Amino acid sequence: MNFKKKSDDSAKKSEKHYLSGKEIRAIAKENNKVMRRLEKYKRRKAPEEEFLGEMKDPADILEVEDLHSYFFTDQGVVKAVNGVTFSVPQGSTVGIVGESGCGKSVTSMSIMRLLQGPQGQIYSGSIRFKSYDFKRDEKGKPIPIWDDDENGEPVYEEIKDRHGKVKLDKNGKPLTERRQKRDRYGTKLYEMEEKVFDIAKMPTKEMYRLRGRQIAMIFQEPMTSLNPVFTIGNQLDEVTLLHVPGATKEEAKRRSIEMLNLVGIAMPERVYNSYPHELSGGMRQRVMIAMALEGNPRLIIADEPTTALDVTIQAQILDLLRGLKDSINGSILLITHDLGVIAEMADYVVVMYAGRIIEQGTASEIFHHPMHPYTIGLQKSKPTMDSESDSLFNIPGNVPNPIDMPDYCYFRERCSGCKEMCYGEYPKMVQVSPTHWVACHLYGGENPKENADEN
Amino acid sequence: MLKYILKRLGLSVLILIGVSLIVYILIRCMPVSFVESKIAAMNQGGVQVPKETVDAMYEMYGLADSSFLGILKGYGSWLNALLHFDLGQSFVYGDSVLNVIVEHMGVSFAIAFIAIIFEYLIAIPLGVTAATHQYSVRDYVVTIIVMVGISLPSFFFARVLQNVFALKLGWFPSAGMENTAAGYKGIFRLLDQLKHIALPLIAMVILSIGGTMRYMRTNMLEVLNSDYIRTARAKGLKESKVIYKHAFRNTMIPIVTMMAGILPTLFSGAMITEQIFDLPGIGNVALKATVSADIPFIMGYNMFLAILSVVGVLLSDLMYMVVDPRVKLA
Numbered sequence: 191m192n193f194k195k196k197s198d199d200s201a202k203k204s205e206k207h208y209l210s211g212k213e214i215r216a217i218a219k220e221n222n223k224v225m226r227r228l229e230k231y232k233r234r235k236a237p238e239e240e241f242l243g244e245m246k247d248p249a250d251i252l253e254v255e256d257l258h259s260y261f262f263t264d265q266g267v268v269k270a271v272n273g274v275t276f277s278v279p280q281g282s283t284v285g286i287v288g289e290s291g292c293g294k295s296v297t298s299m300s301i302m303r304l305l306q307g308p309q310g311q312i313y314s315g316s317i318r319f320k321s322y323d324f325k326r327d328e329k330g331k332p333i334p335i336w337d338d339d340e341n342g343e344p345v346y347e348e349i350k351d352r353h354g355k356v357k358l359d360k361n362g363k364p365l366t367e368r369r370q371k372r373d374r375y376g377t378k379l380y381e382m383e384e385k386v387f388d389i390a391k392m393p394t395k396e397m398y399r400l401r402g403r404q405i406a407m408i409f410q411e412p413m414t415s416l417n418p419v420f421t422i423g424n425q426l427d428e429v430t431l432l433h434v435p436g437a438t439k440e441e442a443k444r445r446s447i448e449m450l451n452l453v454g455i456a457m458p459e460r461v462y463n464s465y466p467h468e469l470s471g472g473m474r475q476r477v478m479i480a481m482a483l484e485g486n487p488r489l490i491i492a493d494e495p496t497t498a499l500d501v502t503i504q505a506q507i508l509d510l511l512r513g514l515k516d517s518i519n520g521s522i523l524l525i526t527h528d529l530g531v532i533a534e535m536a537d538y539v540v541v542m543y544a545g546r547i548i549e550q551g552t553a554s555e556i557f558h559h560p561m562h563p564y565t566i567g568l569q570k571s572k573p574t575m576d577s578e579s580d581s582l583f584n585i586p587g588n589v590p591n592p593i594d595m596p597d598y599c600y601f602r603e604r605c606s607g608c609k610e611m612c613y614g615e616y617p618k619m620v621q622v623s624p625t626h627w628v629a630c631h632l633y634g635g636e637n638p639k640e641n642a643d644e645n
Numbered sequence: 646m647l648k649y650i651l652k653r654l655g656l657s658v659l660i661l662i663g664v665s666l667i668v669y670i671l672i673r674c675m676p677v678s679f680v681e682s683k684i685a686a687m688n689q690g691g692v693q694v695p696k697e698t699v700d701a702m703y704e705m706y707g708l709a710d711s712s713f714l715g716i717l718k719g720y721g722s723w724l725n726a727l728l729h730f731d732l733g734q735s736f737v738y739g740d741s742v743l744n745v746i747v748e749h750m751g752v753s754f755a756i757a758f759i760a761i762i763f764e765y766l767i768a769i770p771l772g773v774t775a776a777t778h779q780y781s782v783r784d785y786v787v788t789i790i791v792m793v794g795i796s797l798p799s800f801f802f803a804r805v806l807q808n809v810f811a812l813k814l815g816w817f818p819s820a821g822m823e824n825t826a827a828g829y830k831g832i833f834r835l836l837d838q839l840k841h842i843a844l845p846l847i848a849m850v851i852l853s854i855g856g857t858m859r860y861m862r863t864n865m866l867e868v869l870n871s872d873y874i875r876t877a878r879a880k881g882l883k884e885s886k887v888i889y890k891h892a893f894r895n896t897m898i899p900i901v902t903m904m905a906g907i908l909p910t911l912f913s914g915a916m917i918t919e920q921i922f923d924l925p926g927i928g929n930v931a932l933k934a935t936v937s938a939d940i941p942f943i944m945g946y947n948m949f950l951a952i953l954s955v956v957g958v959l960l961s962d963l964m965y966m967v968v969d970p971r972v973k974l975a
Contacts, residue, residue, distance in 0.1 A: 304878055306870075308780075394884075402881030409879075414872040418971060419894045429880050465970045481880070 214264065221262035228311040232394045241391040243318045251489055251521050252278040257315035259300045266593040270296040272545035278489065283515060283522040285536030287529060291589050293545040294525045298491045302407055303389060303397045317389040321404045322488055325381040332380040332435050337371040345369040375448045376441055377434055403433040406482035410494035412474035416466035422477055423462035429484035449480040453510060472503035479510065483518065491523045496531060508534060529572050533557055541565050544589050544600040551626035561628040563605045599631065607632055649974050657955040664951045669720045669944060677938040679736045680706055706736065723944060733941035737934050742945035745930060752822060753914030753926035756842050760849040761907060768854045772861025777888060779866060795855025803848045803921040810844060817844050820923035845922045849915055861896065868895045901964045908957030909950050
């Protein structure tokens, strides 16, 4: 990102527990300056070339590189996401785990560009996303795929109005239009092309074509995530009407009902006409998933999709998500603090702590050979059926205050394997296998493998 | 539904009886008496009114017995007359109370109706912009201006307007409802009347915008921070659609409660503003009646407002059901 980097640690670190009026004013001044610059950057008009990019690995659908998402608060800058790098390969599920407040949700919100401005901002870094967008002609209109007959001759069909009657022109002749190819849900198809966008650089207005259509999000609170005054049908149709050019209300309704069917709702017609308060939590989460599928997205971000649900519904929703991933050939970015869910669902796991990634690897590596003391602690603090002990293990202490983070391993105070080196600067990422990375001084030696075995 | 409305109306009768009893007792305890001031006026003429006449007058106006029982008796006879659809004769205006109310209601209603339309047309967009641009320059400017409006006392602000725009600049007439001397007809008469009510309207609108705008801003902020707005944004909806479709419908739910307050204000008239601009509205009439302790009129006027308030609350409850699908009345 081409932001001018400058120090924004305006408040000097001090031992006292309060901020003086002078310090508060200095923080506010500095914050205002940065926020205004970033807000202006989001509102700017930019040609498409400015935010087009290239994927590092063509197999990836999403690459997040050195992402910094900050909150500019009155007490100082909260570095909620502080240099996060990971990627989501096409067709896979990537899980992000960590304690509350470690930056999981902020990472996902950054990808959607839904951080609440002006306080929440992507400060620097890049989020490259391989989008599958409409191919447009010179006038900027999407190019339809025509459904021609065997000889390549165009086929014309009559235009029907809402009541299924054929529309007539002034002379009483039926109006016709060239037949367009439709998918199995009756939604019109257009020519598509792949483009790589750098989401962090996109103006907010350009985000409208990615949100809902290319990247969809399922939130953790199904009870409050649906608008209480509109029917389910109205809220579902909106996505199709918004993202498919020339979609009619009937087409949208048909698609919505198909999607409700797909997520396992028994009476889609009835649910289509109900209001959110008439459904249970599990049903609402299914509706949210249906809404996410409506735009046929390439990436679904599920932000703790099962946290608010009871255990039996959790299993059903996870099964549903797993099945859907294959049927839509998309990827899932699953955010959770439930290691069981991750073990069940994810191909790759990213472990976050205090805004940074401390370990990442395949699910099997993280579960069978956890390396970072934090990951090991997380594993231990999971209740198991065969353990004999009376009390559950927990990692002592809390996540440090996110304002004025020190430049040493944030886990130092809570770590059981703390060494002299840990009093030095923040550990770098160490590669321990082709897919397994860890940021810990325990493995920073000449031969990381050996160190790992010692542990 | 019909059953619910009937039940509510039945309960309203009880409320109205309670209101009328309290209002009647309070008026009878007022330190002014219509008869007293009338006799004082007669005495001013230099003639000493004989005691028998004074007693006869008290008897005639039904104010002879000021004991608690006497007051209750007076209330009983007022209620009895009401059951025969008789609100009594106004002491001051010498006409039946109902006639006086009906005669002056039109002017007040017209002014209040126009004022409320303007109030909402201005306050709602201001509230929305202040909320969507929270803590920006725009938010602060709007908030400061409406706070100034809300803080101005009506008697002061109306006088300032009158002084500046009517007396100094002469753009508007200073008082009255129309220029009877000019003898305008049809559309010209209407325009003349509009010119006369312009200043009171401005005063009323500026004074009332503040409350509505603050209310709108608070509600909008609350709605904008809710999860379903995030969902709407995540769908890819444009910000304007998010605000005016998804947020606005939800903001309207608490706004509807204000309906309960609108109905009485529409008809009650603005006492002070009408008095300053000498408009023949019901507020002006009621103020004069109150000052001179015109018991039948005050009773009639207050009952009129009480009925409107009760109906207003019922209407706002019904409106709740229309705007919020979660509310079911039974």
